[in-house]
Amino acid sequence: MLERLNQAMEYIERHLDQRIEVTELARIAVTSEYHFRRLFSALAGVPLSEYIRRRRLTVAGAEVLAGAETLLDVAVRYGYGSGEAFARAFRAVHGVGPGEARRTGAALRAQPRLSFRLIVEGSGSMRYRIVEKDAFHLVGRRARVPLVHEGMNPAIVEFVKSVDKETVRRIEALSDQEPQGIVNASDNLAGSRAEGTELDYWYAVATGAAPDDLDVLAVPAGVWAVFESSGPFPQTLQYLWRDVFTLWFPSNPYRSRPGPEISRTRLSDDGSQADAELWIPVERVTG
Secondary structure, eight states: OHHHHHHHHHHHHHTTTSOOOHHHHHHHHTSOHHHHHHHHHHHHSSOHHHHHHHHHHHHHHHHHHHOSSOHHHHHHHTTOSSHHHHHHHHHHHHSSOHHHHHHHTOOOOOOOOOOOOOOOOSSOOOEEEEEEEOOEEEEEEEEEEEOOSSSOOHHHHHHHHHSOHHHHHHHHHTOOSSSOSOEEEEESOOSSOOTTOEEEEEEEEEESOOOTTSEEEEEOSEEEEEEEEEEETTHHHHHHHHHIIIIIGGGSSEEEOSSOEEEEEEEOTTSSEEEEEEEEEEEEOOO
């Protein structure tokens, strides 16, 4: 998988002055467009579209300083319809306009070319199982919140506090299948996983019921990879999610598929430790 990702990175480099289709990158990596976007952002720490933009403007910056072509020629080559649009994008990345950079020889910022390799750290193993699950509902309360990679998410904390105790009891009583009890789920996340990206957060249970007076998400039947970990909260769950995408997916014959990502967390009495379970919708890679 990592070799195929690096082939996709090579394709990007050869086509920085052309339109780059994510479908072609996914074809090279032998995976779905959905999984490619998510895997890339998890591994690279930056959305695919942002990486391509930065690489284009890095190469364009070198050509601006070289002075062999007009600024408009450079702008058009890298996909900008006008000098003004190019100047805005150039300044956003480099902190200086292309004209000034050429006149003064200003120092520019560079986005290094990415390549991926597997680094084995420690001797721990990931506990996981593969589950085939019938269609079910997530039933509870939903809110639109920004993504936070590390530490507590203030928007989620405030949202959960806003759910009254009677509603919590009603939701919990509907739980009738795995994952048992109240869970947290993320769905409808934009293609990137950049900090601040908005997503639907669910405080809900997995159930066959679909009451009219609660928020309901219908989840189709499919295969799930279920991961388990224990340790400090909330780092344990956040690091588990990171390791799933950066370590497990690249070395296993599965890819993520559209659907909610569900976590079940049980805290210690003082709230400092957690037993975490993460459910990721997956499909087996064929061929």
